[in-house]
Amino acid sequence: MPKTTSTTATQKLETQKMEIDFELQKISMGIDDVKEKQDEMANDVKKIKDAVYHHDQGIYSRLKEIETWKKSIQKAMWMVASTTIGLVIVTIWKLITK
Numbered sequence: 001m002p003k004t005t006s007t008t009a010t011q012k013l014e015t016q017k018m019e020i021d022f023e024l025q026k027i028s029m030g031i032d033d034v035k036e037k038q039d040e041m042a043n044d045v046k047k048i049k050d051a052v053y054h055h056d057q058g059i060y061s062r063l064k065e066i067e068t069w070k071k072s073i074q075k076a077m078w079m080v081a082s083t084t085i086g087l088v089i090v091t092i093w094k095l096i097t098k
Helices: 002-053 059-097
Strands: none
Touching: 002 059
């Protein structure tokens, strides 16, 4: 009888060892998947960082160009508005003084 008990115990241990090995393989594959996803995320973050901070084509660079353009257009608009108001005043003055 002792041999059967030890054989059964050995078989149980072997079965448990195989189950543990299988679970460890699943965990290892999961870790590998996480590593791959982490690498993909790192690449995506790098691309986003480049899109935002690139010195020639990044968002900040484009915003700076737009702000510069806006300032120059605002100056031109004020000049046009001032000239138009001046011309209206001169025209009204000429109509009144005739």
